[in-house]
Amino acid sequence: MPRLTKDHALELLCSEDIYSLAQQACKGRDKLHPGNHITFVIDRNINYTNVCQVQCKFCAFYRDENNSDAYVLSVEEILSKVEEAVEMGATQVMLQGGLHPKLGLDYYTAVFQAIKQYYPVVIHSLSPPEIKHIAAQENISIKETVMELKKAGLDSLPGGGAEVLVDRVRQLISPQKISSQEWLDIMETAHNMGLKSTATMMIGSQETLLERLEHLEKIRALQDRTGGFRAFIPWTFQPHNTVLGGKKASSASYLRFLAVSRLFLDNFRTVQGSWVTQGPGMGQISIYFGADDLGSLMLEENVVKAAGVSYNMARDKMIRIIKETGKIPALRDTSYNILKVYR
Amino acid sequence: MLHIIEAKILNGQRLTREDALFLTGCNDLLFLGRLAREVKRRKTGSFVYFNVNRHLNLTNICVSNCRFCAFGRDRDKNGAYVMSVEEALRTARTAVPEGITELHIVSALHPDLPFEYYCEVIARLHAAYPEVHLQAFTAVEIDYFAKISGKSIRDVLNILIKAGLGSLPGGGAEIFSSRVRKETCPNKASGERWLEVMQTAHELGLKTNATMLYGHLETWEERIDHLLRLRELQDRTGGFQSFIPLPFHPENTALSHLKRTTAAEDLKVLTIARLLLDNFDHVKAFWIMLGLPLAQLTLEFGADDLDGTVVEEKITHAAGAKTSEGITKDELLSLIREMGCIPVERDTLYNVLKVYEEGNKHEA
Numbered sequence: 156m157p158r159l160t161k162d163h164a165l166e167l168l169c170s171e172d173i174y175s176l177a178q179q180a181c182k183g184r185d186k187l188h189p190g191n192h193i194t195f196v197i198d199r200n201i202n203y204t205n206v207c208q209v210q211c212k213f214c215a216f217y218r219d220e221n222n223s224d225a226y227v228l229s230v231e232e233i234l235s236k237v238e239e240a241v242e243m244g245a246t247q248v249m250l251q252g253g254l255h256p257k258l259g260l261d262y263y264t265a266v267f268q269a270i271k272q273y274y275p276v277v278i279h280s281l282s283p284p285e286i287k288h289i290a291a292q293e294n295i296s297i298k299e300t301v302m303e304l305k306k307a308g309l310d311s312l313p314g315g316g317a318e319v320l321v322d323r324v325r326q327l328i329s330p331q332k333i334s335s336q337e338w339l340d341i342m343e344t345a346h347n348m349g350l351k352s353t354a355t356m357m358i359g360s361q362e363t364l365l366e367r368l369e370h371l372e373k374i375r376a377l378q379d380r381t382g383g384f385r386a387f388i389p390w391t392f393q394p395h396n397t398v399l400g401g402k403k404a405s406s407a408s409y410l411r412f413l414a415v416s417r418l419f420l421d422n423f424r425t426v427q428g429s430w431v432t433q434g435p436g437m438g439q440i441s442i443y444f445g446a447d448d449l450g451s452l453m454l455e456e457n458v459v460k461a462a463g464v465s466y467n468m469a470r471d472k473m474i475r476i477i478k479e480t481g482k483i484p485a486l487r488d489t490s491y492n493i494l495k496v497y498r
Numbered sequence: 499m500l501h502i503i504e505a506k507i508l509n510g511q512r513l514t515r516e517d518a519l520f521l522t523g524c525n526d527l528l529f530l531g532r533l534a535r536e537v538k539r540r541k542t543g544s545f546v547y548f549n550v551n552r553h554l555n556l557t558n559i560c561v562s563n564c565r566f567c568a569f570g571r572d573r574d575k576n577g578a579y580v581m582s583v584e585e586a587l588r589t590a591r592t593a594v595p596e597g598i599t600e601l602h603i604v605s606a607l608h609p610d611l612p613f614e615y616y617c618e619v620i621a622r623l624h625a626a627y628p629e630v631h632l633q634a635f636t637a638v639e640i641d642y643f644a645k646i647s648g649k650s651i652r653d654v655l656n657i658l659i660k661a662g663l664g665s666l667p668g669g670g671a672e673i674f675s676s677r678v679r680k681e682t683c684p685n686k687a688s689g690e691r692w693l694e695v696m697q698t699a700h701e702l703g704l705k706t707n708a709t710m711l712y713g714h715l716e717t718w719e720e721r722i723d724h725l726l727r728l729r730e731l732q733d734r735t736g737g738f739q740s741f742i743p744l745p746f747h748p749e750n751t752a753l754s755h756l757k758r759t760t761a762a763e764d765l766k767v768l769t770i771a772r773l774l775l776d777n778f779d780h781v782k783a784f785w786i787m788l789g790l791p792l793a794q795l796t797l798e799f800g801a802d803d804l805d806g807t808v809v810e811e812k813i814t815h816a817a818g819a820k821t822s823e824g825i826t827k828d829e830l831l832s833l834i835r836e837m838g839c840i841p842v843e844r845d846t847l848y849n850v851l852k853v854y855e856e857g858n859k860h861e862a
C-alpha cells in the first residue's frame with residue numbers, strides 16, 4: 156500500500172465510512188501482528204513532583220512551589236512505591252513529574268541508581284520537557300544529559316509532552332513549553348544514543364484536523380530516520396480542572412483518529428488504545444479500530460493501596476475485555492516482548 | 499451461515515431463532531454493526547431522535563425485593579421515600595418551565611399506597627399540565643395496581659387513561675425466562691403477565707416501549723427468546739414504539755458479585771436486537787446506563803434514539819452508573835451530528851417537533 160498523504164488521511168478522517176475505516180485499520184494491524192495478540196503491560200506511574208513552572212493550560216496536575224499540596228518525593232518514598240509495584244508484578248516504572256526549579260541532575264541520577272540497585276525493573280521515564288529542563292538546570296547539552304541519565308539507569312522514554320507538535324497549537328495551550336522541533340530533536344538524540352521511546356499525542360484541545368495529521372507526519376518522518384519509536388499513543392484532552400476547560404473529544408472522533416493513525420503510521424509497529432485515559436469500554440472498542448495494545452494496567456496510588464485485590468481485578472478485566480473481542484490477551488514488557496499469553 | 503444471514507437482512511427477510519443464536523457466537527462486531535446500521539437507516543434514515551423529558555420516581559419503597567435492583571428498598575431503610583401528591587406536583591412544576599414534553603413516571607411497588615393515589619397523581623398532573631405527555635407505570639406496576647385494587651388489568655388501564663395517562667414505559671420486562679425471574683424477581687409479574695398487560699394496553703390504544711435487562715443471570719438463548727416474544731406480540735398489536743436494551747449495573751444490588759457487561763457485549767446485544775426486531779421502528783440507547791461515549795457509538799450500531807436531556811434519574815444512579823446526570827441539548831446535538839446524523843426532537847409518540855438540519859458535522 157502506498158504511504159498515506161495528509162490530504163488522503165484528512166479525507167479518511169472526515170468522510171470515510173466508519174466501518175470501512177475500522178476494517179482497513181484492523182487489516183493493517185493484523186498484518187503487523189499476525190499472532191492475533193493484544194498486549195498490555197503492568198507498570199506504575201510515579202509522579203515524583205507536582206511542582207511545575209510551565210503551567211500548561213491543559214494540565215490539572217501542576218502546583219506552585221508554595222502551594223499547600225505541592226510535593227517532591229524523596230528517594231526513599233520512590234523506592235517504596237517501586238517495591239510495591241514490583242511485588243505486584245510490574246516490569247516497568249514510569250517516573251514523570253513537573254519541571255521543578257530546584258531539581259537537577261543529581262536528584263534523577265540518585266533516584267535511578269537506587270532503583271536499579273534494588274529492583275529488576277525497566278525505568279521508562281522522563282519525557283523531552285523534563286530532559287530539557289535538567290539540561291538547562293545543569294547548563295549542559297541534551298546529549299550529555301541523556302548520557303548521564305542513561306548511565307544512571309534510564310532505559311527508555313515515554314512520549315509525553317508532545318501534545319500537538321504544531322507550534323500554533325502549543326502557543327495556545329502551553330506557551331512556555333518546549334517547541335515541537337525541540338521535542339523532536341530530543342527524541343532524535345535519545346534514539347541515536349540507543350534509548351527507545353514512544354510517541355504520544357493529545358487530541359481535542361485547540362488543534363484542527365489537519366494539525367493532527369501534521370503531528371503524525373512529523374513523528375513518521377523521525378521514525379523513518381531513527382526507528383526509535385516503539386508505539387504511538389493518542390489520548391484525549393481531559394478538560395476537568397484545567398485553565399483551558401471546554402469539552403472532551405467524543406468517542407467517535409477518538410476512534411476515527413486512532414484508525415487513521417494506524418493507517419498513516421506505517422512505520423510504527425504499535426498503536427495503543429488507552430484504557431487508562433479512555434476507560435475500559437472505549438479501550439476495548441479501540442481494538443476494533445486498529446489498536447494492538449491497551450497500554451498499562453496502571454497501578455495507581457489508590458489502586459495499590461487497596462491491596463492486591465483491585466489489581467487482580469484490573470488484570471482480570473483487561474484479559475476479559477480483550478478475549479471478548481476474539482483476540483488473545485498477552486502481557487508484554489517495555490520492549491513489547493510477550494511475557495505471558497492468556498488463552 | 500453469516501452470508502446467508504447477511505443476504506436475509508439485505509433482502510428484508512426475517513431472521514429465525516437459529517439465525518439469531520448463530521449471531522450470538524459471532525465476534526465480528528464490525529460485521530454485526532454494519533448490518534444493524536443498514537436496518538436502522540432503512541427505518542429512520544439519518545434521523546436520530548431525542549425527547550426532552552423529566553423522570554419522576556414517586557417512591558422507592560418496594561415489596562418486591564428484586565435482586566438486580568438498587569432502587570427499591572424497605573420502608574425503614576436509608577433513603578426510603580414517598581412523594582405526596584403535592585410533592586409530585588411540585589417536582590413537575592420545576593421541570594415544566596424547562597420545556598419538557600413528557601413526564602416519565604416509574605416507581606417502586608409500595609406496600610400500602612392505594613391505587614387511588616396513582617390515579618390522583620396522574621389526574622392532577624394532567625389537569626395542571628395538559629400539554630405534557632404522561633408516560634407512566636411499567637407493566638409490572640399496572641399488574642400490581644390490579645392486585646391491590648382487585649380490578650382487572652383492563653379496568654386499571656381504562657381508569658388511568660381517563661385520568662390522563664398517555665403511554666406506558668417499557669420497564670419491568672427484565673428477562674422473560676421464568677428460570678431467571680424465579681432467581682432474580684420472583685415476587686413480581688411474570689413474563690407472561692408483562693406481555694398480557696402490554697397486549698391489553700395496545701388494544702386500548704396505548705403505545706408502549708419494551709426493554710430487556712441483560713447481563714445478570716440470563717443466557718444468550720434466554721435473551722433471544724425474550725426478543726422473539728416481543729417480536730411476536732408486536733406482530734399482533736403493533737403497539738410497541740421502541741425497544742430499549744438495558745445493561746445490568748451490579749453495584750449496590752444483591753447481585754453485586756457479577757461483572758458489568760463490556761462495551762463490546764453491549765454493542766452486540768444492541769445489534770442483534772436491531773437485526774431480530776424487524777417490526778420495531780425504533781431502538782433506543784439509554785445513555786445514562788451506557789455512558790455517553792458508548793451511547794454515541796450506538797448510533798452507528800443500530801440505535802436511532804438517544805434518551806434525551808434527563809435532568810434527574812434516580813433509578814440508575816442508585817446503582818452507581820457513573821455518567822453525569824444530565825447533558826444539555828447542545829451537547830446532545832453535537833454528539834449526534836458528529837456521527838453524520840440529523841438530530842430530531844420528538845414527542846413521546848414520535849411526532850417530529852423539530853429537525854435540526856443546520857450545524858456542522860465535524861468538530862474543529
Ligand code: SF4
Binds near residue numbers: 211216253284
Ligand atoms: S509541563 Fe507537564 S506538569 Fe508542567 S504544567 Fe505542563 S503538562 Fe503539567
Ligand code: SF4
Binds near residue numbers: 561564567570571607
Ligand atoms: S425492580 Fe422495581 S419491583 Fe423490583 S425491587 Fe426494584 S423497584 Fe421494586
